[in-house]
Amino acid sequence: MMTWLRNNWFYLLVLVVALLVPLFITNRYHSQVITMSCLFAIGALSLNLILGYTGQASLAHGGFFAIGAYGVAILTHTYGWNFWIALPAGALLSALIGFLVGMPALRTRGSYFAIATMCLGEIIHLIAGNWMEVTGGHNGIVGIPLPSPITIPGVGQLTFQSQAAQYYLVLFFLLLTLFVMYRVVNSLRGRTFLATAINEDLAEAVGINTFRTKLLSFVVGNFFAGLAGGIYASLIGSISPSVASIAMTFNFLMYVLLGGVTTLAGPIIGAFVMPILMENLQALKQFQMIIYGVLLIVVIIYFPRGFMGGYASLRDKLKKKKVGA
Amino acid sequence: MELFLQQVFNGVMLGSTYAVVALGLTLVFGILHVPNFAHGNMYMLGAYVCFFLIATLGFAYWPSVALAVIFLALCGVLLEFLVFRPLRNVPGIAPFIAALGALIVLENIVELVWGPEGHRIPNPHPGILDVFGIIMTQQRLLVILVAIVAIILLQLFIKKTTLGSTIEAVAQNKEGATLVGINVNRVSALTFAIASGLAALAACVIAPIFMISPSMGAMVGMKSFVIVILGGLGSIPGAIAGGLILGLIEAIGGGYLSAAYKDVFGFGALVLILAIKPTGLFGKEIKGR
Numbered sequence: 001m002m003t004w005l006r007n008n009w010f011y012l013l014v015l016v017v018a019l020l021v022p023l024f025i026t027n028r029y030h031s032q033v034i035t036m037s038c039l040f041a042i043g044a045l046s047l048n049l050i051l052g053y054t055g056q057a058s059l060a061h062g063g064f065f066a067i068g069a070y071g072v073a074i075l076t077h078t079y080g081w082n083f084w085i086a087l088p089a090g091a092l093l094s095a096l097i098g099f100l101v102g103m104p105a106l107r108t109r110g111s112y113f114a115i116a117t118m119c120l121g122e123i124i125h126l127i128a129g130n131w132m133e134v135t136g137g138h139n140g141i142v143g144i145p146l147p148s149p150i151t152i153p154g155v156g157q158l159t160f161q162s163q164a165a166q167y168y169l170v171l172f173f174l175l176l177t178l179f180v181m182y183r184v185v186n187s188l189r190g191r192t193f194l195a196t197a198i199n200e201d202l203a204e205a206v207g208i209n210t211f212r213t214k215l216l217s218f219v220v221g222n223f224f225a226g227l228a229g230g231i232y233a234s235l236i237g238s239i240s241p242s243v244a245s246i247a248m249t250f251n252f253l254m255y256v257l258l259g260g261v262t263t264l265a266g267p268i269i270g271a272f273v274m275p276i277l278m279e280n281l282q283a284l285k286q287f288q289m290i291i292y293g294v295l296l297i298v299v300i301i302y303f304p305r306g307f308m309g310g311y312a313s314l315r316d317k318l319k320k321k322k323v324g325a
Numbered sequence: 326m327e328l329f330l331q332q333v334f335n336g337v338m339l340g341s342t343y344a345v346v347a348l349g350l351t352l353v354f355g356i357l358h359v360p361n362f363a364h365g366n367m368y369m370l371g372a373y374v375c376f377f378l379i380a381t382l383g384f385a386y387w388p389s390v391a392l393a394v395i396f397l398a399l400c401g402v403l404l405e406f407l408v409f410r411p412l413r414n415v416p417g418i419a420p421f422i423a424a425l426g427a428l429i430v431l432e433n434i435v436e437l438v439w440g441p442e443g444h445r446i447p448n449p450h451p452g453i454l455d456v457f458g459i460i461m462t463q464q465r466l467l468v469i470l471v472a473i474v475a476i477i478l479l480q481l482f483i484k485k486t487t488l489g490s491t492i493e494a495v496a497q498n499k500e501g502a503t504l505v506g507i508n509v510n511r512v513s514a515l516t517f518a519i520a521s522g523l524a525a526l527a528a529c530v531i532a533p534i535f536m537i538s539p540s541m542g543a544m545v546g547m548k549s550f551v552i553v554i555l556g557g558l559g560s561i562p563g564a565i566a567g568g569l570i571l572g573l574i575e576a577i578g579g580g581y582l583s584a585a586y587k588d589v590f591g592f593g594a595l596v597l598i599l600a601i602k603p604t605g606l607f608g609k610e611i612k613g614r
């Protein structure tokens with residue numbers, strides 16, 4: 001117990017701070033920013049599973065986020081489903097489409113896969129904008145209900161009107177996603193993901209079915225992307241085809257790469273630091289995308305492992321010094 | 326029948342611009358193995374430079390086209406030097422992501438300078454020809470003509486000049502080319518210059534027909550990738566055929582089925598082809614690139 005505490009005190013501290021956030025952040029706007037960061041962290045973590053741990057650059061991630069968002073929006077708003085049934089349904093729909101689309105797309109490799117998924121993302125974007133009867137076309141869908149209240153026997157009703165409740169809702173799903181990702185990447189299955197990412201031919205040679213490995217990772221990743229999208233639609237209350245745009249994919253990519261690809265903490269750090277950084281650079285709002293683009297190029301050339309990679313090599317250096325002395 | 330022929334004509338016109346843009350990309354992607362996703366935005370930038378010269382500085386049409394092509398060729402060299410040279414030997418998708426960064430930067434610089442709204446370059450050759458009921462404007466015929474000339478000149482340059490054949494030499498064997506004294510960096514820069522110049526040329530001749538907007542680059546970039554893959558990597562005839570096929574799919578699909586979904590047909594075709602043959606229609610076997 002004590003050694004466990006000594007090894008994990010930092011994570012425990014982060015968790016406690018995360019749980020206490022609504023106590024010291026009362027500003028409505030800041031609270032909203034933090035909730036959204038948690039939400040985008042779920043999306044970034046799921047992209048990281050596909051991009052980092054399995055080495056497949058899916059550029060349809062915004063599209064799958066949008067499938068979840070539209071799924072929940074249509075089911076709760078148009079058909080009046082309960083949110084708690086619509087949310088898994090939306091996420092499963094995203095996973096199912098991921099499966100159907102992954103079957104052909106994952107036969108390709110590297111840049112080809114990136115281009116194929118980018119085309120798929122664009123197709124989803126175009127469908128969202130043009131399928132008037134279902135998606136509302138370019139106006140999107142407005143008036144999506146908040147998550148339905150949960151009745152807990154003996155305690156009462158849990159509603160999601162307040163900012164704090166919404167924050168805890170998203171935090172719960174972020175922790176759930178993190179837990180699943182942790183279990184996946186540290187399992188034997190996770191090792192096959194990594195083997196596929198590092199050298200597909202070699203992985204195939206030692207008996208890994210790389211196609212099925214990639215497909216599994218793609219489906220699981222898209223499930224969580226859809227989950228994030230579904231919560232997003234319900235909390236924001238309105239969606240438009242812009243959630244399926246390449247800019248959305250680009251945001252996720254940014255969070256993963258800047259935070260540190262193939263680490264669990266990286267995408268979360270990226271999803272928190274980038275929006276907060278941009279909030280503080282309001283004066284540069286019009287240059288935001290240009291800064292993003294330049295940053296992306298600089299990071300990929302000079303810091304290909306992002307913030308977490310930089311941190312890891314710094315730690316290694318310090319350790320070496322200690323050993324040397 | 327007349328509607329069909331009209332759509333075929335439009336498809337050929339659209340396809341010939343696509344072919345010219347894709348030629349540049351196939352040189353860069355197929356020969357140097359650089360997935361330059363920002364290629365479409367060089368096209369977009371070319372159209373805006375041309376627009377700027379005509380609308381703001383009052384230049385005539387053809388000198389503006391020439392200047393835009395030269396300017397974009399220089400931009401291509403710069404792009405290669407700043408973004409792709411440092412990543413030359415980095416495996417995986419890193420160059421692709423860097424290209425995505427370049428795409429975002431170019432698009433947003435143009436949007437900042439000229440605004441997100443569309444602009445129009447006045448049509449220099451507005452005359453209309455009526456051939457058996459098919460309406461052809463002179464500018465549209467000119468697009469096809471320029472494309473043919475550009476393709477022939479490029480082919481002559483690569484096959485008949487020493488400088489041009491260095492590009493092919495590097496494509497066939499980088500180490501071998503280095504051994505016989507070819508400067509790979511120079512060839513790289515040259516290829517980028519040609520590719521960007523071609524993209525600018527295509528953009529300038531078609532800009533008077535369609536509106537220009539900052540977001541058109543990403544779409545053209547994606548389409549030229551579709552074409553390059555359709556036609557096989559590094560294959561010049563493949564890029565021409567692929568460009569025409571995509572132009573025809575779009576014009577006929579858009580004319581008969583649904584104009585709103587015309588882009589879906591092209592992308593759908595790509596996904597379908599990749600599903601059946603992951604290395605493209607005429608593609609050679611390639612390793613995890």
